Amino acid sequence: MLRAIGKRDRDIFDEVWPEKRKIVLKLLRQETVSQLEWQELFFGVHFVCLWDEKGAAKIYEGLQQDIVEFIVQAQSKVQAQRGEQALLATYIVEWRKFFTQSNYLPLPFRQLEQSPQVKPASSSSSTSSSAIGGGGASTSNAAALISSQVPSSSSSAKPSTSSAATGGASTSAGGASNSAGGSSSKKSPTEDSPVRKLMLDSWNKHIFHDIKDRLQESAMKIVHAERNGDAYDAQLVVGVRESYVNLSSNAEDKLEIYREYFEKAYLKATADFYRLKSAEQQQENGVLAYMKYADAKLREEEVRAKRYLEPSSFNILTCRLVKVLIVDHLNSIIAECPALIRDYETERLNLMFRLLDRVIDGEGVEAMMGDLQRHIKSAGLADMQSASEIITQDSEKYVERLLELFNRFSDLVRNAFNDDPRFLTARDIAFKMVVNDTSVFKMELPTSIANRGVKYTAPESKCPELLANYCDMLLRRTPLSKRLTSEQIDARLRDVLLVLKYVNNKDVFMRYHKVHLTRRLILGTSADSEKEEDIVEWLREVGMPADYVNRLARMFQDIKVSEDLNTQFRNSISRHDAINIKILNAGAWARCSERVSVSLPIELEDYIPDVEEFYKKKHSGRKLQWYHHMSNGTITFVNNFGRYDLDVTTFQMAVLFAWNQRQHDKISYENLRLATELPDPELRRTLWSLVAFPKIKKQILLMEPIAISSPKDFAENTMFYINQEFAIVKNGKSQRRGKLNLIGRLQLSTERSQQEDNQSIVQLRILRTQEAIIKIMKVRKRMNNAALQAELIDILKNMFLPSKKMIKEQLEWLIEHKYMRRDDDDINMFIYVA
C-alpha cells in the first residue's frame, strides 16, 4: 500500500490492476477467494479510483474485457451441446454460476458508481450521490469522503475489515445472498450497480442473443413432452425462465426480456398444442366429453403456468387457452345446451357454464341464458296447457302446479348455474311469461269505454284472480285451511306472494283479494284473524302500492270499530237480540259498488228505524245506506218433516218469507218480483240458489216446469213452491233437525257492478298512467319517448304493466289537453307544458 502511494507519479492503474484482475477472474470462475484477497480487491479499486483520475474508466474497461472473455468461454461450452436437454442443462449451469457472481462481483466496484466516467454506460437511475461529481481533484476528495460510508453497507456481504465498517448494515447480507435464487423481490444492494448491468448486458449480447431461439425451442419441447405425459425435467424450464427474468437490466420493467421472448414462445406453443388436441378430442369423443377435457386442461395449465411462468402471465395465458379451447368450439358446445337443459343434466350444465363463463365477452353465457329462458317458457306453458282442464277450475291445483314448476326451475338454476344472478334474471323473465300467459286462460277486461280514447284492452292472464282465490281458500275456514297447520298456511301464503312477484297486473290481484276479504269479514269466516292482518303487512313488504294496502288495513280497523258499535247497540235496546249490525265506512269498503233495492220482510224492516235512530245519536253529519246484498242471517224453517236452521242471504230471506202468508201456494216469478222488488238479475240468481243449490239432495224450493237448466230460463209465469218434503240428508238418511248454509259465495256485486268494477280497473289504470306521465315530465321537463316509457313502467310495475298502446293513447290525450307537447323538430321528444 505504502509502496503504491510512493509511486504516485507512475500509472497507478497499471501498477495495481493486474494483481486485482486475477482475483476478479477467480471470482468469475467461482474459484475460492480468500478473505484477504476479497479485501484486497476492495482496497485496490478504491485506491485506483482515488489516485488515478481515469481510474474508474480504466477499471470498467478492464472488467468488461474480462467478463466478455469469460462469457465467450461459457458460450462455447453451451454451444457445444447437441442434445436439447444437455443444452439446457449446460446453459442453466453456466447461467446460474454467472448470475450468482453478478451479485457479488459488483460489490468491490461500488465506487465506480460515483464516477462520472462510468456514468454514460450505466442506467439513468443510478445513485443520487452522482450530483456531487465535478472536476478530477474534487471528485477524488468527495469519493474518499463517501467511500468511508458507502462501502460499509456493501462490504458487510463478505467479511471485511474496512475501517469504517459498522455493525448497523448487516441486514443487507440476506438480500445479496438469496438473489441468486432468481426471485429477487427484495432489492439487493448490487442491483443498480453498473458492473452488474455490464455483466448482464454482456451475457445478453454474447450468449443469450445467439442461442435464445434454441433455448426457447428446447424449453417448449420439454413442456410439450410434459403435456403428452412423457418424462421431463421441469427444473430445466424453470431455470430458463429464471434466466430470462434475471437477465433484464432494465430496472423499470424487469420482465421485458422474459415477456418478449419466453412468454411469447410459451403462449404460442400452448395455443398450437391445444389447437391440434382440442379438435382431435372433440372429434373422437364428442362435445360432452370434450367439455370435461377442456375443463381439466384449463386447470392443468393453470397449475403448470404457476410453475413455468411469472404471475403477470397467468391472465394472458388463460385468455389464450380460453380462446383455443372454448371460443373456437363455442358453437358446437352451445348446440348441446338445450338438450342438457331439457334433461336437467345439472352437472354437465354446470361444467358448461363454468367453461363458457371464462369467455370474456359473455357470448356463450348469453346463449345459455337464452336457452334456459326458452326452455322454462315452453316447458312451463306446455305443463300448464296439459293440465289446463284442472287448473282453470281449481285455483289450488293451479297455484300448486305453478309453484312446483317454479321450484323445479329454481333448482335447475341453483344446481346448474350456481344461482348466478344472470341466470336468475333469465329465470325470472321466463317465469313472468308463463305466469302472464293468456293462452291457457284469460280474463277480459271491458272493451268498451268510450272515455279518454281507450278503445279496447288486451286480454290478460287469469293468474292474479286465481292467486287471490287460493289466498281466500287459505284464509277462510275451508277444508283446505282446516287440513293445514298454521305454519303450512304461512308457507303457502308466502308462496303466493312469490308468484305474485311475477304477475304483471297486481291491481287485479288486489281487487280480488279485497273482494274475498270483504266476504270473509262480513260473514265472519276468517280462519285466523291474525293471519289476515299478517298478509296485509306482507303485501306491503313485497312492494304493493301503499294506497292499496292501506285500504285493506282500514277495513280491519273499521270492522273493529263496527264491532264495538254493535255491542253498544245491543246493550242499548234489549229487544234486539236477533240482530247484529255492521256499520262500515263507505270509503274503505264500497266506493263504487251499487246498492240493490229490496223490499224487506216485515220482521227485518222493523229493525231499520231503531238502528238508524241509535246511529244518529252516536254520530252526526253521517248518512246511512243499507247494503242488503251483503247482509245475511239465519232463519228457522219448519215443514211437515222437521225443523231446520238455514243460513241465508237477506235476498233469499225476502224471497222465502213471501210464503209465510200462503204456505202451500205456488207463486209465479212475476209475483215474487212484485213482492220482493228485487231487480231481475238479482231475483233470478236468488231463486236459482234456492231451486238448485249445489251439492244438496233436496232443495227448499221447487218449480214448475221442472226442466229449467239456468236462471236465464225463468219465465214470468214459472211457478215456485216450497218443498214440504225438504230435509237435510246426511249419509243417505233424512234428518229431522239440522243446519244448512245456503249463502254459498256471498254475492257482493251485482252483474252490473261487476262490469263497473272491471271498468274501474281500466279507468284507474288510465288515471295512474296519466298521473305517472305528468309526474315524470314535471321533473324532466323534456324527455324522449323511449326514456319516458322505461321510467313509466318502472313507476307502475307494482300495480300493473301498462301496454304500449295504452301509454300511447294517454300521451295523445295529455298532448291534446295541453299538458305537454311534442318537440317541433323531433316527434319523439316530449316537452312538459306547465
Place this chain on the structure above:
Amino acid sequence: MADDGENSVDNKPTDDSKPEKMFTLKKWNAVAMWSWDVECDICAICRVQVMDSCLRCQAENKRDVLGRQDCVVVWGECNHSFHHCCMSLWVKQNNRCPLCQQEWSIQRMGK
C-alpha cells in the same frame, strides 16, 4: 255474532205450536255503510275524497292503527263541507268559504 242463538229459539212461542209461520227469523246480520252527508264528496281544499283522511293526515300518519275518526268533516253555514283539518288551516289566512266567499262560520261538525 254467534251468541244467544238458543235464547231466541226458546223465547219464540210461535215456532212449533203455530205452523202458519213456516219461516221465522233467528238472527240477522245487517250491513250498512256510512258516509258523510255532503253535497260534494271531494274536499275542495285538498282535493281528496272527504271519506278519506285529508292529504296532510294521510302523509303524517300513514299507518295509524286506531280508528281514524280524527279527520272529520265540517259544514259551514253556507252548507259547504271540507275536511276539518283543511278548513282550520284555511281560516287562519282567510275567514271565508273557499267555494262561495261567504264569511265562514261552522254550522256543524261530523262525529
